[in-house]
Amino acid sequence: LMLLVSEGKCVSYIMVAGDAWKMFRLLGPFLVSCCGLEFWGEYALSRNYTTDYVYTTPFGWALILVDLVLLGVYVSNLRRTFLAERGNDLAVFYRSWGLVYGAWFLALPLTAVLAQAVLAPYVWLI
Secondary structure (H helix, E strand, O other): OHHHHHOOEOOOEOOOHHHHHHHHHHHHHHHHHHHHHHHHHHHOHHHOOOOOOHHHOHHHHHHHHHHHHHHHHHHHHHHHHHHHOOOOOHHHHHHHHHHHHHHHHHHHHHHHHHHHHHHHHHHHHO
16 A cells, blocks of 8 residues: 555545556565465474574565565655655655655564564573
């Protein structure tokens, strides 16, 4: 939904079914990969005795990189939409709330870094 908002959909323009399919094609592989990684972390026997977070594995870091690329797409779309709405009242919305909504893309990288830097060493002490 945030990628659609960054394109002006649902705020400046009406969202149509084609917009939803476009986002599904863009985000579908990412979401399936995240679910697959979570299931692997939950059910693989090799994950039973590790303190590592599934997103701090090589495949997890790759997914985090994809998440950061999606953040770049979001910022690029948001900038383009902001410039198109510059003289309008909606420009204030895109300038303020658009940046706040973009912080959601940082949740996964921050969680992985905190899990690696804080949680993993702490678990060894328990």
